[in-house]
Amino acid sequence: MEDLKGRQLVVPLQHLVAYPETLFESRESILLDKDFRCQRCGSTVDKKENALPRQVFFCSECQEFGKITSDCRLVYAKVSEEKHSFREVAFTWVGTLTETQSIIARQLQKNYQQKTSTLLWAVTGSGKTEMIFPTIHLALSQGGRVCVTSPRIDVCRELYPRVVEAFQAEQVLLLYGESTEKYRYTDLTICTTHQMLHFYQAFDLIIVDEIDAFPYEGNPVLQFALKNALKPSGQLIYLTATPPNQLLEEVKDSFAIEKSPLRFHQRPLIEPECLWYNHWGKAGDTSFYFKKFYRKVLELLKDNHVLVFCPSIAFMEKLTRRTQKQFALGGVESVSSMDEVRAEKVQKMREQAYQVLFSTTILERGVTFENISVIVIGANHPVYTKSALVQIAGRVDRKGAFRRGRVIFFHNQKTRDIRQACREIKSMNQLAKAWLDE
Known part of the structure; x- marks a missing residue:
């Protein structure tokens, strides 16, 4: 039960009996209205090309993450609406932020407290990872659940030991397509953006590193999955050194935009x-x-x-x-x-x-x-x-x-x-x- 909190499973109708309504909720896997829309990835299902016998339909856009058909339900554990309880969280990072990094870090915390999502536009080598540590600590201390995600496996692998070192007393889960570690419930998760398809209203804070990277950029399935994995009251932090104009236009009215042109060591970027x-x-x-x-x-x-x-x-x-x-x-x-x-x-x-x-x-x-x-x-x-x-x-x-x-x-x-x-x-x-x- 604990491991299914925020996790969504595709369950055939005949197996729903194993998920009692006292503990679990479910919703349609594919909305069979005029659009026929998949509720896991947000894609519109073509009625003719995606039809199975007996008026059953499937989604071809996200089938690599497990077959999903209209005669299944998306099942997830019920989550209490009670207010989060504060807890002690050990912050074991031994580094020091520069004055510029400290200003940005405090602003990220302030935005999170005010329930405002943030785009952090900071040059490569500015120490974006270190700047988000205080906000992660704040969210965890308030009883929240945090996910740090990236479109790139290599970025997730690089982030994992740094996050573990900063929060040594926390259970940290690393998830990507080829990972051998099985899913378990943790308050701090690092994963690729593809893994968001397996979550539903799971996280109070989602931090997306390299928001402009392939394959997330321009991918409506991954963008839908990200928003689906965020709790209704949750916040987002986007990290990038190179925000596309489309992203800047998308967030200009709903996000705070913080900008840092300084690298950690305060030397200039190397010009090509x-x-x-x-x-x-x-x-x-x-x-x-x-x-x-x-x-x-x-x-x-x-x-x-x-x-x-x-x-x-x-x-x-x-x-x-x-x-x-x-x-x-x-x-x-x-x-x-x-x-x-x-x-x-x-x-x-x-x-x-x-x-x-x-x-x-x-x-x-x-x-x-x-x-x-x-x-x-x-x-x-x-x-x-x-x-x-x-x-x-x-x-x-x-x-x-x-x-x-x-x-x-x-x-x-x-x-x-x-x-x-x-x-x-x-x-x-x-x-x-x-x-x-x-």
């Missing part, structure tokens, strides 16, 4: 160097087209390890193989969403086991490495949006002493996204300088 590379797409094919890339890698390795972003897995694999031939002692590896051991490779890069790590956009956000320079090869490729380029540039000089980290955008066309990314980084640096000069 845009370098012409006419035939970058052939760099993995021949030595002639490879040498420009290779010379730049050797130059950057004098000061730092190098993280190379590639626009596709196939291109990345070819370029990785050619680079590995030049490094007789090893130290060159690649990682992508298809890599079964990508978590281990990311950890090895943190430990500086590789000189060069090639990656797709899977590492564009949410991960931190010390002593890194970045190359984006083919920065004009459509996969590199303005937001993606800003996030990638933000991987450099996130922590530790300054090591002359650089950001290289190799391109053969200076696209609007490249120009906008460079302008946004420069604009944030100018705003940060003005804040520091006050």
Whole structure:
């Protein structure tokens, strides 16, 4: 019973007897009005394409999370409407917030107390995770239930040990598609946004890290699931360094918008160097087209390890193989969403086991490495949006002493996204300088 609080299950009608009305509530899985709408993911069900025998219908949009049909009910445990009871929550984080971070952290707490949702627009490396800790502590202390969620598995994996360290006495659950840990009720949950489909009015506070990241951005199913998982009286906190204009327009009247242009160490963002590379797409094919890339890698390795972003897995694999031939002692590896051991490779890069790590956009956000320079090869490729380029540039000089980290955008066309990314980084640096000069 306890483990089903806030959790919704798809239950066939004939099995409802196992969920007595004294303990459980249920609602239709698919509303059979003129729209035929799925209540788990919010999608409109096509009557002809999604029909089964005996006038039964199914939802194809969220079937990867378990089959849902119109002859089932969505069942969830009854939750008492009694006021939350306050409790002691140990806050075991040993770090210190900067003056700017403290101001933002207090404002987030104030907004939560006033039942106002917040968009925190803060540059990469500003310490957004640390700034939300006081609000998490406040919500838990007031008897609330908190979820920190992100569209990216790697971001969730990175968040988990940091949250556990800050709240060592709390049971913290980490959920994502490939996780082996079974669901259990906890007051503090970290999960991917896809996991929101399994919750219903469960959380008093949901914090969405990297709200603009794929696959959440522009995905109505995940956006519906997020709102469904929030209690009617709950609040949201959106975290991003690169809010899309559509998001800013959506929240301008209902959210407080807090902005921070300063990184934790108060050094400016590293501004990209845009370098012409006419035939970058052939760099993995021949030595002639490879040498420009290779010379730049050797130059950057004098000061730092190098993280190379590639626009596709196939291109990345070819370029990785050619680079590995030049490094007789090893130290060159690649990682992508298809890599079964990508978590281990990311950890090895943190430990500086590789000189060069090639990656797709899977590492564009949410991960931190010390002593890194970045190359984006083919920065004009459509996969590199303005937001993606800003996030990638933000991987450099996130922590530790300054090591002359650089950001290289190799391109053969200076696209609007490249120009906008460079302008946004420069604009944030100018705003940060003005804040520091006050």
